Amino acid sequence: MSDVRRAERATQARRTSATGPVVPAPTLQAVRAPRGWRKRGGGGRRGTEARVAPYLFVSPFFLIFAVFGLFPLLYTAWVSMHDWSLLSGNEGFVGLGNYQDLATDSQFWRALVNTMGIFVIATIPQLVLATLLAQALNHGLRARTFWRMSVLVPNVTSVAAVGIIFSLIFARDFGIVNWALDSVGIGAIDWQAHRWSSWLAISVMVDWRWTGYNALILLAALQSVPKELYEAARIDGASAWRQFWSITVPMLRPTLVFVTIVATIGGVQLFTEPLLFGSGVNAIAGGTTGQYQTVAMYLVQEAFTGQRFGYAATIAWVLFLLIGVVSAVNLLLLRRIRSAD
Amino acid sequence: MRRAPVTLYVALALTALLSIAPLYFMLVMASRTTSEILSVPPPLVPGGELFDNIERVFANEDVIFGQALLNSLIVAGVTTVSVVVCSSLAGFAFAKLRFRGRNALLLVVVGTMMIPVQLGLVPLYMLMNKLGLNGQLSSVILPFLVTGFGVFMMRQYASQAIPDELIEAARLDGASTWRIFRSIVFPVLRPAAAVLGLLTFMERWNDFLWPYLALDAEHPTVQVALSRLSGGYYTDQALVMAGTLMGTLPLVVVFIIFGRQIIGGIMEGGLKA
Numbered sequence: 001m002s003d004v005r006r007a008e009r010a011t012q013a014r015r016t017s018a019t020g021p022v023v024p025a026p027t028l029q030a031v032r033a034p035r036g037w038r039k040r041g042g043g044g045r046r047g048t049e050a051r052v053a054p055y056l057f058v059s060p061f062f063l064i065f066a067v068f069g070l071f072p073l074l075y076t077a078w079v080s081m082h083d084w085s086l087l088s089g090n091e092g093f094v095g096l097g098n099y100q101d102l103a104t105d106s107q108f109w110r111a112l113v114n115t116m117g118i119f120v121i122a123t124i125p126q127l128v129l130a131t132l133l134a135q136a137l138n139h140g141l142r143a144r145t146f147w148r149m150s151v152l153v154p155n156v157t158s159v160a161a162v163g164i165i166f167s168l169i170f171a172r173d174f175g176i177v178n179w180a181l182d183s184v185g186i187g188a189i190d191w192q193a194h195r196w197s198s199w200l201a202i203s204v205m206v207d208w209r210w211t212g213y214n215a216l217i218l219l220a221a222l223q224s225v226p227k228e229l230y231e232a233a234r235i236d237g238a239s240a241w242r243q244f245w246s247i248t249v250p251m252l253r254p255t256l257v258f259v260t261i262v263a264t265i266g267g268v269q270l271f272t273e274p275l276l277f278g279s280g281v282n283a284i285a286g287g288t289t290g291q292y293q294t295v296a297m298y299l300v301q302e303a304f305t306g307q308r309f310g311y312a313a314t315i316a317w318v319l320f321l322l323i324g325v326v327s328a329v330n331l332l333l334l335r336r337i338r339s340a341d
Numbered sequence: 342m343r344r345a346p347v348t349l350y351v352a353l354a355l356t357a358l359l360s361i362a363p364l365y366f367m368l369v370m371a372s373r374t375t376s377e378i379l380s381v382p383p384p385l386v387p388g389g390e391l392f393d394n395i396e397r398v399f400a401n402e403d404v405i406f407g408q409a410l411l412n413s414l415i416v417a418g419v420t421t422v423s424v425v426v427c428s429s430l431a432g433f434a435f436a437k438l439r440f441r442g443r444n445a446l447l448l449v450v451v452g453t454m455m456i457p458v459q460l461g462l463v464p465l466y467m468l469m470n471k472l473g474l475n476g477q478l479s480s481v482i483l484p485f486l487v488t489g490f491g492v493f494m495m496r497q498y499a500s501q502a503i504p505d506e507l508i509e510a511a512r513l514d515g516a517s518t519w520r521i522f523r524s525i526v527f528p529v530l531r532p533a534a535a536v537l538g539l540l541t542f543m544e545r546w547n548d549f550l551w552p553y554l555a556l557d558a559e560h561p562t563v564q565v566a567l568s569r570l571s572g573g574y575y576t577d578q579a580l581v582m583a584g585t586l587m588g589t590l591p592l593v594v595v596f597i598i599f600g601r602q603i604i605g606g607i608m609e610g611g612l613k614a
Contacts, residue, residue, distance in 0.1 A: 053518035057434035058446060060427040061487045065453060068484035072461030072468065079463055136353055139345035149600040150357035152607070156596045157364065158547035160564040161585045164571050165363050168370065168578060174379045176366065212360060213607065220608035265457050272549045276568060283572060300554065303463055313463045320460060 073320075076313045084310035086303070098314040108315065110290055111298040112322075114199070118274075118294070119267035119326075122203035127260065129211050131252070134218035135244075148219075151212030162205050163276025170201045170277075192278065198292040205273045210266075214259050221255035222248070253334060260330045268323050271296040295319055367589070370582040371395075378578045394583035401570070405559075406584060409566035410591075416482055416552075416562055417545040423486040424541045425534050432495025433526050437508055438518070447496070453489035459551055469555060476557030485545060491537050494610060498533035499526065536606035539599055543592055563588040 080098055083091040102108050133151060141147055154162070169176050170191040178188035191201045225247065233243050274292045275283050284301045286293025293301075295315060303312035370378050372391035377384050398406050434440070435447050469480040503526055511521045527534075549564045556565055567588050571581045596603060 049517055050512070051440070054434045054438040054440035054443070057438070057518070057522070058431040058492075061431045061450070061489075061492055062446070064427070064483075064487045065489070068465065068468075068486075069453060069456070069458045069461070072464035073456065073458070075464035075467075076461050079467075133356060136349055136356075139349060141345050141349075141353075145601055145604070147353050147357065148604050149596070150353075150360050152600075152604060153360050153364065153593070153596070156543060156592050157589055158549070158564055158567075158592070160547075160549050160567045161367070161589050162363075164567060164581060164585050165367050167571075168378075168582070169363060169366060174381060174383055176383050179382050208359075208363065212356075216604060216608050217610075261455070265455070269457055269460065269550075272553075276571060279572065279576060281572070296550070300462075300550075303466070304554065309463050309467070316460045316463060320457070323457060 076316050076320075079310055079313035080317050082310045084308075084313070086307040086309055094310070098311050099318075101311070102314055102318065107290060107293075108295070108298060111286075111293050111295045114195075114286070114290075114292055115268060115270060115294045115296075117195075118199050118202050118206070118270060118292075119264070121199055122206040123260070123263050123267060125203075126207045126211050126214065126263070127256065129207070130214035130218055130259070131256075133211065133215035134222055135248075137215065137219050138222045148216060151215055153212070154209045155213040157209065159209070159272040160276060162209050163273045166201065166205045166208075166273075167277045167279070192287055192292075195291040198274075198277065198287060202270075202273050202277055202292060205277075206267070206270070210263070214263075217259055218252060218255055221252050225251045257331060257334050260334065261327045264326045264330060265323055268319055268326065269296050270294045271300070295322075364589070364593075367582055367586055370578060371586040373579055375577055375579040378582075390579065391583070394579050395587060397580055398570075398584045398587060401580065404561065404566045404569050404584075406563075406566055406570075406587070409561045409563045410587070412478055412560060413546055413563040413588075416478055417542045419482050420485045420545045421538050421542045424488055424491045425538045427487045428491030428495045428537060429527060429530050429534055430522065431492045432497075433499050433503075433522055433530070435492070435496040436499035437503055437505070437526070450489045450492045450496075454493065458484070462551060462554060465551070466554065475555065476560060478556070478560050480555045481548075481552045481562070484551070485548075488541070490610070491541065494537055494606075495530060495533060499530060502529050502533075536602050536609075539595070539603050540606050540610075543595070543603075546592055 081093060081095055083094055085091060137144075137147060137151075157165075170178075172178060172188065172190045172192070175191075177191075182188050189197050191197045229247050229251075230243055233247060238246065271294060274286055274294055275297060277292065278285075278287060284293075284297055284305060286297050296319070299312050299315040299319070302308050302315060306312075369384055369387050371394055372387040372389065373384050374388070374390055377388060431450075435443060435450075465484060466475070469475045474480040474483070507525055508521055511525055516524070547564065548562075549568070552562045552565050553568060556562065558569075561569065567581070567584055570584050
């Protein structure tokens, strides 16, 4: 732990210096390189070894990623331009035909609306709660590790377990949520039956699993804000609210961007929670009228139930684009926050 | 740091309660009979059926739950060792060795962290078919043998933890790069390697989408077995909850033992990105 904390401090120290943490300063390299060359210059074999070794060291990562990461990604685009089925393979080039079909596919649009709806309902409260929780954890607390662990426990629970446990908690006839609602006179809700209620239940699952995790990441960012900034603001008579908006939020902005983009990548691919929220062999349909079928579920349904690989690849490629667009929109929105101050 | 007021502790206690509550209900339901679970009002305290239910999970012939636990251990174990080794090698090279194209390659590594690899599942499925690996455990091990996150994390740690003089001195003594890595670098990287190992193990143990599509009924991981337990027309809720408890327990134990390290790793990972 002390090692980790030391590493944390070292990174922070480097962050405050002028150069970025990723790319080392080029001038420094230029000065150092000749010194290294001269030292290696002695034996020919040793020189070759030192020149080849770095590539050998990074090659396992790049080789494996090329085969099982990059190739499937690019090949998705190729498959999406074909009629391609699970059983009979490639049945011919159709160009952008699959994309045209997708544009007028009402089931796809419904799944897209579901995915974005759940994403918005889940992410906005999650970020607000995580920021508040991070603020709360940033005090001189007793039993600090205990509190941090307690908010992270949900994230250790698997997505499948979360889906299964919460579908019982939200069960119509015997679930604890409906029992509680009934007791206070609101009346039971058939959570799976309606669009809004199924979205809400699924959002609760997502937020339960991720709020504490994001709070810890925001906490790390809060701790790297120089205390002098707050002291100076206090001397100038800034209120706590003013300090929060003028110091905390702008300083948290890069981390908020990071957290939001990670949430976007996860949210657009949402699959397991809604799958296990439903039940029976047709759970992939996301409810009787597809009221909570996400795009990722529709993709899997097309690929494996419908055996249409080409069309499924088209959906996957559109999802990539969607992640790019939503991330860009997030960046723009969060940039607004800073310019507001 | 300001001292925390009592109201803050109350708020944190409520948050902790919300975090634990669903897991508590899992325990309650895993220790009841299905008819008790289905009754109104629902049971709020644990009953006495826990061990009976667990026994029934392991005796269930449809899901081979014991085998599934073992399979998860294999998948998570193998990928963890591979990620730690490959990330340490590459992280050291990016942090401490000078070579042509280093910065460009490092940018590629960072880029891979932003790409949702599992969306390539259609070609991945075709690839595994070609290799004759569909349904097998290796089909869910191979794609996750390396991660960009791991390389980046080890690179950041190596660049501040290993003094350049140490490496140069070893070179002057005639040590090869591999020798330097094994005798000097890896021992220093160990704390970060342990954290990366923990994070990787948890992520792979909990993974669902790709194993759910790739694995057949003879080779399930625990998460896939759980979805099969809960996915039937008739669902034995007590059985499903006991299985969910058994699938969750190993990670909760790991988390209780190594919680500080895991939290440190997550907080650091966020700072660096």
